[in-house]
Amino acid sequence: MPNMEKIANNLNYNENLAFDNKLINKVILHCENTDSSKLKQIIQPLHPADLADLLTFLDKNQRTYILKVLDQEQYTNVLAELDDTIIDETFEESEDAKIVQSISEMETDDAINLIETLEPDVQKNILDQVNPSIREIFQESLNYPVDSAGRRMQKEFVSMPSYWTVGQAIDHLREEADLPDDFYELFVVDPSNRPLGSVSVSRVLKSKRNVKLNDILDGSPKFVDATMDQEEVALFFEQYSLVSAGVVDIHNRLIGRITADDIVWVLQEEAEEDILRLGGVSESEMNQSIGRSTKRRFIWLFLNLLTAILASYVISLFDASIEKMVALAVLMPIVASMGGNAGTQTLTLTVRSLAIKELVKNNRKKVFLKEITISILNGFIFAILTGVAAYLWFEDLSLSIIVGAAMIINILSAGLFGFLIPYIFDKIKIDPALASSVFVTTITDVFGFLSFLGLASIYLF
């Protein structure tokens, strides 16, 4: 068993090689010394995904040098795993011929992932150089909407007629040279390539040679439409615990397949998007330039500045009252802050429920009423707590009652708008994670100041 030792060496499975400081420093050293043979020695055993990670820790010149040192196969594998933010740079620094060959050799989903991130002119330039038959395959995928199943699918799959036996299937697989590296089901199709079902590969292995595929077909096969959004495809995989699913076109013909490893990637991307958008960051910035990051965050903060000025304007309406009683200025941020937090709670839950399709037509009323009830309950509890705290502090009963009343109004409006704003955004097809939090906190700030200072102006003076 010649490869046993090699395997044993590879079994330190808990370590991500790309995060190994010593390794990175060695790579940097060999880059500086342009010592390609030592560099190759280090790089050779790395998984392409680890090598791609390692590249993000290097500077541009070091990256370019390594990519030049790689042979065509390694280059192709690394290119398929490269971080979005360094693709443009990589394309600038590599020869077109090397890129074109790599893209042509990749599995279609990897190639499309790469092509769709390119600037339009770079994309056109590369596609023009690809062999026309391959270009056509790419173009079919690119014709589907961004982030759809059609963009994520692999066009390489295995399909067979239903009258074949297990024996025929195995013989075919043993002889056919042009098969995908890995596949998890055999699709069974009719003569016009419409899917009749699928047989899992393990089922084929367990069945005797003379069994017909038709007799071991999955009775309720799961297929996705090529136009389906990747987020829905992910929910579909989760719902039915799928590892692989066929993709069909508008005529219900089988045109590709999606596997769970792609879905794992999709889920990470989508979760990331939701989290970052809720936090007011538009996308992952780890490898983005400082200028770009600053600009992206600026836009968000500028929107917030406008809403903060609006809230300040509300305060300025009551400047006479504040002048008479500074305690108002001291207490008003409490009311606004509690509303903001209660609103964010409802908002977060609503955005998430919408994303995973837990909030649907069927239960929206129930969910809404629940949010309102919780808001009323917590509103009263915090009205009492804040009222008591205010009384202990300023020993003014009227002021305490007013701060309590304002708290109820603000936490209730927080629940109301924390639910309604993302729900309405979702209805009008705007990502609720994107803009909801600015709107909700603006409303709770304005309502907080308005209710507290307004009540105080009416009843205290």
Place this chain on the structure above:
Amino acid sequence: MPNMEKIANNLNYNENLAFDNKLINKVILHCENTDSSKLKQIIQPLHPADLADLLTFLDKNQRTYILKVLDQEQYTNVLAELDDTIIDETFEESEDAKIVQSISEMETDDAINLIETLEPDVQKNILDQVNPSIREIFQESLNYPVDSAGRRMQKEFVSMPSYWTVGQAIDHLREEADLPDDFYELFVVDPSNRPLGSVSVSRVLKSKRNVKLNDILDGSPKFVDATMDQEEVALFFEQYSLVSAGVVDIHNRLIGRITADDIVWVLQEEAEEDILRLGGVSESEMNQSIGRSTKRRFIWLFLNLLTAILASYVISLFDASIEKMVALAVLMPIVASMGGNAGTQTLTLTVRSLAIKELVKNNRKKVFLKEITISILNGFIFAILTGVAAYLWFEDLSLSIIVGAAMIINILSAGLFGFLIPYIFDKIKIDPALASSVFVTTITDVFGFLSFLGLASIYLF
């Protein structure tokens, strides 16, 4: 082809049956009429995952009735898919014998998922009734930490010696009755059950009968440690685009496998946890009672009340200045709010980068310096914008300069603590998503009020 029609009927793959209003109303009607035969007719074609979803839309009595109507196999399948929040109730309402039989028939990962959500006394009661040999299998999994690979793994896998040929492997699979429903790789092990590698099932199908498994073994197989946290297992699957991976114990013996469909589930859970925690909601509340939800959110809001009072206290230190110049009370929320938002941006990005292991020892200095630079840049930009706005509003140059200076201080401290707080939490093994946002917004509130009012008190009067 007798099942063609059935398949065609099942091909409306884009619809999630559980969200079909008509269907739910029909089910409710038949429950009310205790019409079990009509109910069975509707339920029969449903996928267990859809039926489990449907149950969450019903009330307790309807749910209990449906679960009673199901035969043992259906009951087992639905139980494996049931929402966490209705498991306790289901266990109360079902006969122990039915539950015990179901759990014994499930795949180990499904059984463990179910068992670990039970209250300790219910768990003990059920485990005591399970056949001792099966109980021992469960216990082995339960001995691994919560959310570890050992808890998520299926103990049913296929392993073979490396000297077997493809033909021997296939013959064995055809004859062996006790095989998992689906598997995606054959593990190749040595006599003490240590993994030497794995062969993907499609590779077996493509190879001729006389080929030795040893010759088609994956040279760098991926295995995970049973103690590895599920979140890390998910990153591992993502990094290497895996669909299946073996799980090994401390002696490096193969004890189970994890498949990508489990990882899809883990990723949804973990993303949900991060999003909800960042938003101040401790866990999904969709099916939780109002009382429980109110209590969970109360805790968070109470923490926020304390920090808001702290910020108010800071304001109260400057009540004399505010009395002299109400414009201070008008402008101070702008400074605090901008700091809060800038802090949340840095915080969100840091929490996410920590979660997906993009922020590591190797690049922490670079990331930190980047955050500080962005903060300084945006600090200056918003200092100018706010200063100009304040001047146009109040026509007071000193006040404008002070609000600008406070803005720089606060956005800078937002970047500083937005990075440091989650980073430190992560270091001391507290989930950075959990408590960071309260700390960061407290700091930006306090720094915002302190810097603005403090500078104003020193320089304006």
